[in-house]
Amino acid sequence: MHAFPPGLFRFDVTAPVPTCDRWKAHMPKIRDPEPYQMYIEARNRWRSKIAWQFTKDELTQILADVRAASDKGDWGARALLAHFYLYGLGPLPKNKVLDQDEFKSVAIARMAVEAGQPWGYYDVGVAHQYGYGGAYYDWDIAWAYYLRAAELGSPDAQMALAEAYRDAGRHDAEDKMIRCAYLQGHGPAATLLGRRARGQSHYMEALRFHQDAVKFGSKDSAAHLYLAFGSEAGESQREGLLTPLGLGIDMERYRRYLEIAEALDLNPDLRFGRLDLLLPLPPAELPEWRGIQDAMDPDPAGPPSY
Numbered sequence: 001m002h003a004f005p006p007g008l009f010r011f012d013v014t015a016p017v018p019t020c021d022r023w024k025a026h027m028p029k030i031r032d033p034e035p036y037q038m039y040i041e042a043r044n045r046w047r048s049k050i051a052w053q054f055t056k057d058e059l060t061q062i063l064a065d066v067r068a069a070s071d072k073g074d075w076g077a078r079a080l081l082a083h084f085y086l087y088g089l090g091p092l093p094k095n096k097v098l099d100q101d102e103f104k105s106v107a108i109a110r111m112a113v114e115a116g117q118p119w120g121y122y123d124v125g126v127a128h129q130y131g132y133g134g135a136y137y138d139w140d141i142a143w144a145y146y147l148r149a150a151e152l153g154s155p156d157a158q159m160a161l162a163e164a165y166r167d168a169g170r171h172d173a174e175d176k177m178i179r180c181a182y183l184q185g186h187g188p189a190a191t192l193l194g195r196r197a198r199g200q201s202h203y204m205e206a207l208r209f210h211q212d213a214v215k216f217g218s219k220d221s222a223a224h225l226y227l228a229f230g231s232e233a234g235e236s237q238r239e240g241l242l243t244p245l246g247l248g249i250d251m252e253r254y255r256r257y258l259e260i261a262e263a264l265d266l267n268p269d270l271r272f273g274r275l276d277l278l279l280p281l282p283p284a285e286l287p288e289w290r291g292i293q294d295a296m297d298p299d300p301a302g303p304p305s306y
Helices: 033-046 056-071 075-087 102-114 118-130 139-151 155-167 171-182 187-199 203-215 219-229 235-241 251-266
Strands: none
Touching: 033 056, 033 075, 056 075, 075 102, 075 118, 102 118, 118 139, 118 155, 139 155, 155 171, 155 187, 171 187, 187 203, 187 219, 203 219, 203 235, 219 251
């Protein structure tokens, strides 16, 4: 039995459910634009290709820019740098620029914990759950970190708690946590709500949840919708979602959702805030489609708000 870190408490699946907080409320209110833009540009370059397609020089520059932005205090750059340390950067001998270093990854997450940032609590919880990076394996401490992360609004932690409530048979608590994550634009939460709505024969509600999930960057929901509208779906898929709504094959919607799914497969950071304007749900007519760029959220311009 290890001592709980200060400020953390054992997760009790029978205790009251945390309130729906938002992670943005617990992040720095002011963010230096210069390292932020350096981080965003480096992240976009990193997401522009499949990992093996990069040259060593390209990955070297990406890593240098992320490190520089991290050193200047940008929390997004620190989170990405922690990811690079956890998994390494460059999958091939000819382009490897960073070996895995779980200790450095967890050290960055602990810095975020010290700053009270929800993503740090979640990441340290994962490290304790699996026992890496100097975080000893301890299930109770892992869940104490998840609880605190969820209280601070981490959607990933809220989904973890939802799973625990499901296993305990507390389905109202499970639903609350899923919806907490959904209200923050969490794609997996919206996808799960869509699947559940379909299972309950709430077909239009299911379509709307999947549409929201695509806006939030869910490749799974984009695939679900292109299969539903496309000729490759098979009768069971269409009858399970579209036929009860009086809808059938729609090859133009199929093509648009397929294009989005393929883009998200390469870059899961994409978000599609203008989706309802360019790819509205039926019976709305489809406007002209010049590609997914028109539906995407624009790159941030000017000083970030948090």
